[in-house]
Amino acid sequence: MTAQAFVPTPVTRRPREPYVRVRELERDLAARVDGEVRFDPGTRGAYSTDGSNYRQVPIGVVVPRSVEAAAEAVAVCREHRAPITSRGGGTSLAGQTCNAAVVIDWSKYCHRLVSVDRAAHTCVVEPGIVLDTLNLLLRDTGLMFGPRPSTHSHCTLGGMIGNNSCGSTAQAYGKTADNVARLEILTYDGLRTWVGPTGGDEFERILAEGGRRAEIYRGLRDVVGAHAGEIRRRFPDIPRRVSGYNLDQLLPGGDFDLARALVGSEGTLVTVLRAELRLVPAPKAESLVVLGYHDIAVAGDAVPRIAAHRPLQLEGVDDKLVGYERRKGMHPEALKELPEGGGWLMVSFAGDSREEADDRANALVDDLRGSDHEPHVAFFDTELLEKELWEVRESGLGATARVPGMRETWEGWEDSAVPPERLGDYLRDLCRLFEEFGYGDASLYGHFGQGCVHTRIPFDLVTADGVRAFHAFLERAADLVVSYGGSLSGEHGDGQSRGELLPRMFGPAVMTAFEQVKAVFDPDDRMNPGKIVAPYRVDENLRLGPGWTPAEPDARFGYPADEGSFQRAVMRCVGVGQCRRPSGGVMCPSYRATREEEHSTRGRARLLFEMLDGHADSTVRDGWRSGAVRDALDLCLACKGCSHDCPTEVDMATYKAEFLSHHYSGRVRPAAHYSMGWLPVLARLAAFAPRAVNVLTHTPGLGALAKRAGGIEPARPVPYFADLRFSDWYRRRGPRGDGERGTVVLWPDTFTDNLAPHIGRAAVAVMESAGYRVVLPPRTLCCGLTWISTGQLGVAKRVLRRTLRTLAPALRRGTPIVALEPSCAAVFRSDAANLLPHDRDAVRLKEQTRTLAELLTRTDGWRPPRIDRDAVSQPHCHHHSVLGYDTDRHLLRSAGVRLDAVGGCCGLAGDFGFTAGHLDVSLACAESELLPAVRDAGPETLILADGFSCRTQIEHAGTGRQALHLAELLASAIRGDDLGPYPERRIARRPGRPRVLGQR
Template identity: 80%
Template sequence: MSPVIPVPAPVTARPAQPYVRVRDLERDLTARVDGEVRFDPGSRGAYSTDGSNYRQVPLGVVVPRTVEAAAEAIAVCREHGAPVTSRGGGTSLAGQTCNVAVVIDWSKYCDRLVSVDADARTCVVEPGIVLDVLNARLAPTGLMFGPRPSTHSQCTLGGMIGNNSCGSTAQAYGKTADNVSRLEVLTYDGTRMWVGATDDEEYARILAGGGRRAEIYRELREIVAADAGEIRRRFPDIPRRVSGYNIDQLLPGGDFHLARALVGSEGTLVAVLRAELCLVPAPAAESLVLLGYHDIIAAADAVPRIAAHRPLQLEGVDDKLIDYERRKGMHPDAVKRLPEGGGWLMVSFGAGSQREADERARALTHDLGGTEHEPHVAFFDDERTEKQLWELRESGLGATARVPGMHETWEGWEDSAVPPERLGGYLRDLRGLLEDHGYGAASLYGHFGQGCVHTRIPFDLVTADGIAAFTSFLGRAADLVVSYGGSLSGEHGDGQARGQLLPRMFGDTVMAAFGRIKAVFDPGDRMNPGKIVAPYRVDENLRLGTGWTPADPRVHFGYPEDDGSFQRAVMRCVGVGQCRRHDGGVMCPSYRATREEEHSTRGRARLLFEMLGGHADSPVGDGWRSEAVRDALDLCLACKGCKHDCPMNVDMATYKAEFLSHHYARRLRPAAHYSMGWLPLWARLAALAPRAANALAHGPGTAALLKRLGGVDPARTLPAFAGARFSDWYRRRGPRGGGERGPVLLWPDTFTDNFAPRIGRAAVDVLEEAGYRVLVPPRTLCCGLTWISTGQLGVARRVLRRTVRALTPLLRRGVPILALEPSCASVFRDDAAGLFPHDRDVARLAEQTRTLAELLTGAEGWEPPRIGGTAVSQPHCHHHSVLGYDTDRRLLERAGVRLDVVGGCCGLAGDFGFTAGHHEVSMACAEQELLPAVRAAGPDTLVLADGFSCRTQLEQAGTGRRALHLAEVLAAAGRDRAEGTRADGSGTRADQAGADATRAGADGTRPVRGGR
């Protein structure tokens, strides 16, 4: 017989943390772990918080290349007594993934789909794989992993397992725990094993094998059996009980499913090395029904009847959330599609065919008709509209986080859950509780089909009184949800946010059982200490708190949407992590290329937060002189993708320019700042002798020297100056045509004017054919873009002020300003107002700046010439993020073009791709979407790119394709129209447009057929 081993005492108070010799720990990790070991200030600052209210600076960060390397890292930590915290996407809202520990980031390398068994409907994955990536790889099998949190584009399976994540599709597929078959786990003491369901026969075999595994199984069974009655009584039988350990999975008479018991343990018991997941068939078709009710409580009262129809998703949205989205201009098309009401349910049905899905939706609306739950109805079954509407719901966190005119809102009570049949009553009481505490502005929305309620609450987390009110509210809210037979957490887990409150839900006996379970796996409390068991208080380790005293320095930009405060602007980041997604939109190209937290928008925002101080233990010192912040910002492409794609509209390009201005104040700058930052000046000088300038820039003996002196990457070829500037040509030529539509100032930006005058000439042809009288400035002016991007903001202000003064007479007459280069248009529409927030003429400049598509489509009666054929289009990043590309898309579709719009960033991004040391990242960005799309395009497919950077990247990437500006294509097609020809839609007209556009140039280039 095996010896009887006593059950360990529970962990009820945090054991004293042993002293860790950090430098010795770093040395041994570096020597023994196959991965990236980082104890530098930048890494520690970037990982100091997650998506929660909490902040703890880690000892260091390990990014293992394999799961074996991760196991070795834990072994080294064990030898040094160092705590360990696992981290995936880092979007946790309860503080699970920040700790004073060695943070193991699984997301960069440990992201393999190890195997798939389609017949058994299972797969094995490593913990760092992102949910959307997994499902994309599974797509050929027709299977998918069912639970789908709103962070599906960036959350990892390891994080989902740690939190027991759910999402909207849990309505049909259950929580993550319900979809896990087995786990390969590692305890802090080095025990490694696969765990899953264990019948009596298997349990006997495990005990017979002896050793640490047998000890764990025996002790777990004894602990749970001893308190089985209280566990059954205290564990609410609801779909969304996520709080606490899942020890109900170990109760006598069940499967003794240790894998599912470990799901949701938040890294406090074991590290997950691999997971065998249960898969479900992906629906072939979906339909969506929107149901409008008087208010959100009436909508909640209707949930049980609707849930009986077994929908795929059943979500609730209140009028406050919709109002906040309207205020922030989020998803305007989707908001317009909502039926009448003050509270809405979004109900989707999946099926094997569209007809079947639609029939299920109609059966629901028929069943509700004539009852007390009869709603206003809107029905959709087209994929594009459904996607827009689901984005409206999934943007709830971003919509409620920074609402104009409202106090800041925070997590803390953001995912409570109750029995769905009691949801209406709970919402009534919760709303009353919020009102009692002065938090009535909080929106209520969430996974209503499973009784899970999301909200963000305007807590005051800075003053002592505010924090006291915060803790008082949490206690009363916990009691309220327990009184409804609910769970403190229905999705996000406990971590530090709810750990202290768990006794209110589970009572002393079950909490003691949790402590004994913790002691079985981790008696020294080394695995993510202070979370769930023996937790920190809810008011400890706050990211803000009463001791938070950040600097708010004087700055160059106005930050009008952040009360003029750089510190408040930096605080826009709430950690949702959309900057870490792998595709879609533009944000964040450097993260997609490097997969580094420091090179995500979120990571940079965290470092800027740390740079501003406020906490004595901040690892990022030296303020504006911080080298850690400089290094993190170095790979920011200033694409402004985050300004559009981030739900909080974080504008890292502006923050980077601000930082560089202060960092290099009264100091020598990098060479690239003087060469490319002052490009407009060098271009003006080169225009005096362009042949000599080109000979110098491309000569066999001078090109390399010039690039070295200018801080240009040796792999780059410097663009050639045109033989004659566009502006010089036009001033000699002068305006022509009737100009019946009035004047328009065609802005001769540095790139069009000096490198691609053919585009300016093409634009003149298009504008005059459309009835405009074209003007150009009487002398050389500049928007200041290159000085802004390199942080030379004093020069940029002087340049812009000179430009605005010169344009003032036209601006005050209401003359539109046409900018052909998107980055320069972006300066006029965005950056200029930031640098001169109170200048009315600058505001006029922003209001009157147009893209070519905007100007033409706004001209009443103008119709585009027929182009036809197909086109691959690369919107410039600033076109996507600041100007908006929908107008261009619609214009091209009206012209008969079948358009494929490429996402992502070209990777060149002005000076970025030319700067020494950036070439590899630049090309990696281009390989994300742009280059594969162009290579896959047919020979007669037009390649469109309005941005000089995008066209240059394509030219220098060796694709053999030439990209055209919209002006070139319209000019060529317009000549055809004038000649009475028309396209046949076969693609030959597109081919001719490319040749004609090239032929129209004045820069000495040879005609290129079809963009080849």
């Protein structure tokens, strides 16, 4: 019988749109699958794209609670002939994880480390586990999973298997395919089995057993056997060939390793249910050396000699990437440490000790000294600086995606790979091609030790001519890399970005083999159709495209960094996905609590994009009135963490305020917008009879009625209003001292003034002891924070204008404005100028606002009192995102405080934690990092938090601790007092502990 006898008809055509009875499919999935089944427009919009140029609205989304539930979802889809697409972190850059299919999202629940075999150096995982999480769980074993993409903090192992991911450490450990032992797979037609290397005897046993498994093995053997010669000839022998199916793993005479063959198939052949991974010993020590060269191509020339030293990582960055990061203010301290040059290689070595790693790095430097490739050298041996320098490289995508003054850049040719010994010449030819097409702004960086080059290119993807040029460039670039014996993809896979171009690399015979392999597994083309085999064109399904006609609504904010355009601001999100990190930084606390795509910064940005209605099939059709967008934004804490942590500086807090302003224009608002949005006015009224108000809000029955009327969470205690406002105390007392160091205006924010006046008094004492004359504004003012956060922007502008008129004399004299509440300081430093972009006093306020730590550390001759204590501090989210906390760290450490600064968000975030229905998420956010750190702190350890929200959350959450403001700490130390709580501080009853969310 001939080889082709076992091969079904190749998949050469695909249905453009599957015919599926969607309502019946949704009904059956909901009835039979243990998970979340979502076919609503909001969810479909959030999943309509990934990190690529492409957009396809899915039929629906299934979030299975277990691997078994996922298998059942596939069975239901099979009965309805519905196509399926698997999705992990959704960061794919080639369009693999968006499709007109049922998307199965593995990341929320299917993230178990099933088992570890230390002796065999293997583990079994579910597809949704994040790489960094896996390696953290493996830490005690001394083992780790070797490949480490730049998205390691949020990419899933399922996604890495789907794309055959690599990363910088693939220099030492190889691609994902090299580190997979076995896979548990499920075919669309229902075969479920484990696959891996198959010896001759086992192969014959499988054939003898018959059935679907035997059919697959026989078909694969025959397809690959028939095309073995062309496979050997057309598959480039380079470290980073990721394009195409791994048919080289099935060649006659080898192990017939079906697991490795399926890695990188992008969900087009099978569904991966579990994976057995090979692990490697984690390096005990690493050393980094950075080499500077004249330009990036010269750096590429030096790669082979350096690679011979077998480094752990060998990465390249060019002067354009470094320039863009400098322009965006990214990693300023690390960039100062780069040696002279216009192109750099970052080379790290591993060792069993720091000395061994350093010796290996020194051996490299000695070898290069006096050679044709002698560089400028910078040697680094501190973990902090090494981490910051690696972030320079890992931030490449975000750093080049939205650069001030430059056209937007896009993926499309971001990971080609060539033989490392030919890298320098390839870079020169690629740069010439950039210039020919007018793409000269594109930067070059990547995994140079293995010849893999990353870039983002300023394609014009919104005009017909621009898209034609995009297509023509890709064809020319494909021919160029093939002429170098390279691969279209060296890391990110083919998907839609390169599927159409694969024949230029592999030729007709190998493409026929790919089609036949697809037919062996998936003859009806239901598995992620249109990717790799029978692909969509590279210029189809564009997220933008010549037909994209988004609305450009009038905006309340100025958006100075986005040419005044809300639409351009929304387009900042390119799908990097750092908002999906389970830890580190602040962004995005609600995603960490819910693990919901719609509650990530990226998911919300996707829905706002859909709301702009640029496509005929936009999922959000009701504009500013959209309930789907409102619901997605409801759990945004307005922490502004994304404005700092997102490499493209998406500012979802501002977008939320903008949306709420339009959404509720001319409509009745939620009760919380009136109670907490107008808190400054209500607090001023309460000051006339604070004790009566406290009785009302804390008496059983009356308090419950008041909360219900105000939309306040029933289990959340209402803070006590002070008997005497801070500003009233100050006006009775008056300013003191001659102010030899000048005058400062102390800002009496609503929280300090009405709820924590002891902090204001402490701040006055500290600043006067430092030689300042402290004055307050002559009347009650407000920064407008509560109106901004609830989207009442018209009121916020009026409030801010009144404040600016009152402060104008001080501002025009250059008097510093000292703000004690970080959120209010952040309004002055960010939101005020954005709301009033043409007001010069708003600019002055931005420039003259200081935190207490900033004022004191800039005071010549001032030294903090000695405080020899351990302390856990919670930097306010706006410290992290707008103000910066390094000044506070420096001040506290110079005072002798042994500081442990906690990451993450406290979860209260102004009105968020007080709003009815938010308690579970609020406390879940706090449980991420803050509350465990407070509970673990010893009884003598100080708890520090400048934010009223942070202190309140600590008090309400049952920790038994109270947090101090920096002003309290310094004032107590200056007086020599005990560092206990002030008598005015009263703790109301605590809410219950958070219910355990399903995904936690």
